[in-house]
Amino acid sequence: MIVGDIMTSEPVCIRENDLMTHARHVLRDNHLHSLPVLDANGRVTGILDDHDVLRLQSNRSGVTVNGYAHEFPLITPDMDVRDAARHLLDSRQHRAPVLNSSTDKSIAGMISDKDIFHNVHLMKLHRKEVSEIMNTKVTTAYNDDNVSRVWGNMLEWKYSGIPVISHDDEPLGIVTRSNLMKAGFIRTGNRSADTHDSLSGDSPKVERVMSTPLYSISSTTSVSKAIEALVDHNIGRICVTDDKHLVGMVDRFSLLRECLDSTCLD
Known part of the structure; x- marks a missing residue:
């Protein structure tokens, strides 16, 4: 099973120069927990999540996404889901953008631990409480x-x-x-x-x-x-x-x- 089989295609994105107040509305209105951040050329430069948004202590205008977004693990559509899961764990992130390739930084989709849970073979899990x-x-x-x-x-x-x-x-x-x-x-x-x-x-x-x-x-x-x-x-x-x-x-x-x-x- 590879990432491309289970990822969310065409995710909602925001731009580096978007206001943080706008990002908050996008997260809230779309019931999302994170958003890929794109530059002017459509390349993914980071990810913004609800923790980043909650760091804002006021509704100050003029605060942009650039500077709040953080790094993400490199995951591509042809990557094995097991490797993607390991990347999410190692980076302590629940979701990450999927890039078209290591050289093509445009976005192909989003992968999350929830996507993985939807596709696990539960009968193969160890019998643990x-x-x-x-x-x-x-x-x-x-x-x-x-x-x-x-x-x-x-x-x-x-x-x-x-x-x-x-x-x-x-x-x-x-x-x-x-x-x-x-x-x-x-x-x-x-x-x-x-x-x-x-x-x-x-x-x-x-x-x-x-x-x-x-x-x-x-x-x-x-x-x-x-x-x-x-x-x-x-x-x-x-x-x-x-x-x-x-x-x-x-x-x-x-x-x-x-x-x-x-x-x-x-």
Whole structure:
């Protein structure tokens, strides 16, 4: 299986001299998490994702995409999907532009870990439970935390989503970068390093922007079923709960790594 078989063709793109406020609208309106950045000649010069957009602390006009876009791994349509998956993992990126060739920098498409998950042979995966690969040190937010504080922590730690719990430790939902962009809230004020600290000011509460319900699986769920859940719900990470308590989280990187360690991409 090669990249050209599963990549998204004709992706939405932006230009280097486009305004960041425009890029934010394009991401939000097209329900995307990243955009290839093209120069005046149509060559791909970088990729801009929702983390880059959220780094903007205001709606200042005049800030262009150039300078915010970052590097991406070289992936071409004729590359084996296994190699593309390894490039995504090594670069810690969930998606990347696909170039026509190493010399032709024009765009052929986009490849993401979700595209790969849609095409894995789940029956070939190792018989593992998510308890063996999940992250048990999960950063959470309370439903009455201020959006500005959670936003700041997501930026600092480069999290794409944080589970939301009640003060009785009951899982309630999740707040993601997409939630923040769709809500249009701007980061204001100062904060401490503690996610659960309160912040004075007019920042709205997390419960106003979080996604519900919280999709979750148990710790005994198989890795293949976890991948199925991500695909079915079109989400980037899934919480692990036992007896209505959050015990861990499984993200796309850990699941993609399991795919690379098996024959499910062959």
